[in-house]
Amino acid sequence: MSTSTSALAIEKQMIPQNEVQQVELLTEVEDLHGGVIVNMEKPMGSEAFASSLRASKSRWKQQGKRAVWIKLPIEYVNLVEPAVKEGFRYHHAEPDYLMLVNWISNSTNTLPGNASHRVGIGAFVMNDKREVLVVQEKNGKFKGNGVWKFPTGVVNEGEDISMAAVREVKEETGIDTEFVEILAFRQSHKSFFTKSDLFFVCILRPNSFDIQKQDMEIKAAQWISLDEYAAQPFIQKHDAFGIVAKVCITKLEKDYAGFSPIPTTTTSGKTNYLYLNSRDLNKL
Amino acid sequence: MSTSTSALAIEKQMIPQNEVQQVELLTEVEDLHGGVIVNMEKPMGSEAFASSLRASKSRWKQQGKRAVWIKLPIEYVNLVEPAVKEGFRYHHAEPDYLMLVNWISNSTNTLPGNASHRVGIGAFVMNDKREVLVVQEKNGKFKGNGVWKFPTGVVNEGEDISMAAVREVKEETGIDTEFVEILAFRQSHKSFFTKSDLFFVCILRPNSFDIQKQDMEIKAAQWISLDEYAAQPFIQKHDAFGIVAKVCITKLEKDYAGFSPIPTTTTSGKTNYLYLNSRDLNKL
Numbered sequence: 238m239s240t241s242t243s244a245l246a247i248e249k250q251m252i253p254q255n256e257v258q259q260v261e262l263l264t265e266v267e268d269l270h271g272g273v274i275v276n277m278e279k280p281m282g283s284e285a286f287a288s289s290l291r292a293s294k295s296r297w298k299q300q301g302k303r304a305v306w307i308k309l310p311i312e313y314v315n316l317v318e319p320a321v322k323e324g325f326r327y328h329h330a331e332p333d334y335l336m337l338v339n340w341i342s343n344s345t346n347t348l349p350g351n352a353s354h355r356v357g358i359g360a361f362v363m364n365d366k367r368e369v370l371v372v373q374e375k376n377g378k379f380k381g382n383g384v385w386k387f388p389t390g391v392v393n394e395g396e397d398i399s400m401a402a403v404r405e406v407k408e409e410t411g412i413d414t415e416f417v418e419i420l421a422f423r424q425s426h427k428s429f430f431t432k433s434d435l436f437f438v439c440i441l442r443p444n445s446f447d448i449q450k451q452d453m454e455i456k457a458a459q460w461i462s463l464d465e466y467a468a469q470p471f472i473q474k475h476d477a478f479g480i481v482a483k484v485c486i487t488k489l490e491k492d493y494a495g496f497s498p499i500p501t502t503t504t505s506g507k508t509n510y511l512y513l514n515s516r517d518l519n520k521l
Numbered sequence: 522m523s524t525s526t527s528a529l530a531i532e533k534q535m536i537p538q539n540e541v542q543q544v545e546l547l548t549e550v551e552d553l554h555g556g557v558i559v560n561m562e563k564p565m566g567s568e569a570f571a572s573s574l575r576a577s578k579s580r581w582k583q584q585g586k587r588a589v590w591i592k593l594p595i596e597y598v599n600l601v602e603p604a605v606k607e608g609f610r611y612h613h614a615e616p617d618y619l620m621l622v623n624w625i626s627n628s629t630n631t632l633p634g635n636a637s638h639r640v641g642i643g644a645f646v647m648n649d650k651r652e653v654l655v656v657q658e659k660n661g662k663f664k665g666n667g668v669w670k671f672p673t674g675v676v677n678e679g680e681d682i683s684m685a686a687v688r689e690v691k692e693e694t695g696i697d698t699e700f701v702e703i704l705a706f707r708q709s710h711k712s713f714f715t716k717s718d719l720f721f722v723c724i725l726r727p728n729s730f731d732i733q734k735q736d737m738e739i740k741a742a743q744w745i746s747l748d749e750y751a752a753q754p755f756i757q758k759h760d761a762f763g764i765v766a767k768v769c770i771t772k773l774e775k776d777y778a779g780f781s782p783i784p785t786t787t788t789s790g791k792t793n794y795l796y797l798n799s800r801d802l803n804k805l
Contacts (some may be wrong), residue, residue, distance in 0.1 A: 270660050314605040321598040330611035331635065331715065335619070345737060347660075351615065352636040352716040353678045370596060376554050376631075395710045395717060410757045419779070421797035425787075426679045431615065432636040433679060435719065476785035477795055484797055493801040494778060496705065498761055500759035503709075509760055513705035513768055514798070517777040 242451060260292040261285070265305075270347075272304035273297055277313050287319040294323065294341060303342040310334045355429055356392040357436045358359050358402040361485050362414055368460035369485075370443070372409055375456045384471045387438075397510055398497050402439040410458045411449030414441035418495035419512055420484050423477055438481050440488060440495065464490070545569070547577040549589075554631075556588035557581055562599050571603040578607065578625060587626040593619045639713055641720045642686045645769050646698055646727050652744035653769075654727070656693055659740045668755045669745060671722075682792055683782050686723040694742045697732030699727035702779035703796055704768050707761055722765050722799040724772060724779065747773070 265273035281289070290307075297305055307325060309316055311333050329351040341344045362370040371385035374405040379386060390405030392398055406414050407452040417440045428434040450458040466472065467482040487493040496512035503509060549557035566575070574591075576739040581589055591609060593600055595617050607620040613635040633659040646654040655669035663670060674689030676682055683700040690698050701724045704719045712718040750756065751766040780796035786794060 240769075260777060269664075275787035311605060311611060314602045317601045318598045321595060321650075326616040327595060328616070329714070329716075330614035330619060332610040332612070335614060336714065349713065349739070350639070350678060352674060352713070353640050353676065354638045354640050354717070354719070355634070355636050356638050358715075374534075378553060382602075391634060392637065394634060394715065398708055411602055421795055423785070423793055423795045424682055425791070425793040428611070428635065429636070430620065431678065432613075435638070435640070454631070475788065477787075477793065480783065480785065480795055480797070484802060487802055487804070491801070491804050492693055493804075494798055496780070499764065501707070501763075501764065504759065507709070508759065509707055509709040511705055511707045513764070514778055517775065518768060518771055520771070520777075521776050 260288045263289050263293040265293070268304075268306070269441065270271050270304070271290070271302060272287070272306060273302050274306040274308065276308045277310065277316065280313060281316065283315050283319050286316050287323065290320065290323050298341050299508075301342075303340065303344065304348060305339045305341055307337045309337065322441045354424075354435050356398065357389060357434060358392060358398060358405060359387040359389045359436060359438045359481075360402050360406045360414070361387055361420065361438060361440045361488075362406060362412060363463065363489070364446055364460055365445055366460070367463050367489075369463050369466050370406070370410055370412060370448075370458070371457045371461055371466060372450070373456040375454055382471065383471060385459075385466060388396055389436075390459075397498070398437055398512075399439070399510065402437075402441055406441060409455050411451075412446070413444040415444060416441055416498070418497045420488060420493070420495040421481060435498075438484070440485070543574040546580065547573050549577070551580070552588075552590070553590070555586060555626075556590060557586050558590040558592065560592045561594065561600065564597060565600065567599050567603050570600050571607065574604065574607050578623070582634060583626050585626075587624065587628065588632060589625055590625045591621045593620070594623065607704055638708075638717045638719050640682065640685075641673060641718060642676060642682060642689060643671040643673045643720060643722045644686050644698070645671055645688045645704065645722060645724045645763075645772075646690060646696060647747065647773070648727055649726075650732055650744070650772075651747055653696060653747050653750050654690070654732075654742070655745055655750060656734070656742045657740040659738055666755065668753060669743075669750060672742075674719075674748050676714070681782070682721055682796075683723070683794065686721075686725055690725060693739050694734050694736075697728040699728060700782070702724055702781045704772060704777070704779040705765060722768070724769070 263275045265275050266276055307320055317335060320337050328336040328338040329375045338348060340348055372388050373385060374380060388406050388409045392401040403414050403416055406412050420438045420440055422435060422437040424435050426433045449459050472478045472482055494514045494516040497515045498510040498512050500508050501511050536782050547559045549559050552558055591604055601619060604621050609623045612620040612622040622632060624632055656672050657669060658664060672690050672693045676685040687698050687700055691697050704724055706719060706720055706721040706724045710717045731741050756762045756766055778798045778800040781799045782794040782796050785795050
């Protein structure tokens with residue numbers, strides 16, 4: 238998006254007395270909210286960076302900018318400390334970069350929060366014999382408690398919920414499936430460090446039946462009768478599991494409409510899925 | 522959760538030749554997945570930290586630990602660079618801390634991803650005159666395009682979707698509402714840096730009608746007829762907006778069931794909401 242510095246010299250009066258007169262200003266791009274973004278794309282010494290940042294901040298303030306974002310690839314970890322010393326706070330991080338931000342306006346801080354939720358799926362997959370696909374896990378909170386549960390997993394960054402459900406079932410059990418609907422979902426808080434969790438219970442149609450379990454995370458996998466699944470003391474005892482089992486049974490025996498994925502196209506040509514009650518919508 | 526160092530000396534043979542013989546080991550707590558977490562809770566010099574970390578890592582490896590997490594409050598920003606030099610990568614960050622992680626096992630890396638989604642709401646609020654509550658925003662991608670849109674907002678960390686919808690309507694327009702249902706939701710990718718977005722369209726019942734708009738973010742707010750809302754060229758032109766308008770009209774005129782929130786209690790006594798099609802579930 239940009240290079241990290243420009244050779245512009247800034248006016249003398251903006252530079253503190255004890256600094257050299259020629260300070261390279263950082264190069265920024267503008268965002269949609271009156272802020273600027275600095276993408277560091279080449280190495281810099283910590284001290285030179287601190288001077289450039291200080292001088293650049295003065296200019297951005299004069300220009301009435303509201304916020305300054307700095308994206309620091311992990312290779313430039315030496316610049317984290319000088320940025321924090323200049324008033325920046327962390328905004329978010331990924332394995333290979335850290336995003337810092339500084340609200341420089343006198344108006345009320347309206348910085349957007351970081352991503353706040355992890356998204357997970359649970360897959361309800363049933364064969365023609367009214368048997369449901371279940372697993373026991375080697376790690377995590379279900380480890381060693383003997384509970385047979387639906388295959389579950391985390392939706393990857395950039396992955397559609399429906400794709401994630403199909404992928405997780407295939408990875409954990411080797412079963413090929415087709416996505417049908419979201420039957421219900423649960424929001425929970427502080428489930429993962431301070432983060433929240435959205436867990437979507439999906440129904441999928443199996444296209445194969447021969448289980449090949451994944452050994453690393455899955456201790457056992459099998460088809461068991463839905464009634465046997467629902468009768469497990471753990472499922473009975475836990476509110477949310479009990480209700481979900483009831484939803485699954487209603488889906489099979491009555492006319493329960495979940496939310497199905499409808500592809501939509503954005504003006505920039507991307508496909509996003511809308512999930513809604515298509516059965517009721519199509520009554521129109 | 523823990524203090525940052527312990528005074529245990531480690532065996533001589535684990536320490537590289539050029540280091541002092543007494544190195545303070547970092548204090549860890551165990552996680553549920555065969556890893557350890559170090560919560561830095563007191564300041565440390567960068568070099569002493571690097572030595573402690575190196576020695577502690579050797580011990581954790583010997584113990585067969587799989588991953589090491591380090592939570593660094595922003596005050597200890599001087600420890601970020603030494604941690605990265607010891608092989609750590611960023612995992613996630615919040616304004617006041619950075620979480621780093623290092624997979625130290627020879628087995629396949631199964632580290633969980635960071636929170637991947639922001640969660641937003643759009644609020645469909647209608648009065649008895651078949652008028653819908655709409656706003657124009659001062660910033661963001663709708664700035665200056667003249668479109669009247671539903672009040673929208675971001676769900677805060679730890680906040681329930683239903684509460685967020687009520688709060689945003691109140692903040693932007695002053696209208697008191699009661700949450701009814703989620704009518705549909707959309708998942709989109711790369712909507713905010715590299716992150717994805719889940720946007721829930723909610724229907725709320727108004728309990729007051731006198732608009733008091735919030736000045737900082739909202740340019741204008743009013744009640745307009747639903748047909749006028751749906752007829753806007755922008756709504757007609759954009760796939761997802763058009764479908765959502767159709768869902769809202771179906772909700773009013775026919776029998777469209779969305780997902781309503783059902784409180785559930787976890788074994789630790791927390792309340793989590795399950796969202797599901799209660800109308801169909803209650804047919805049982």
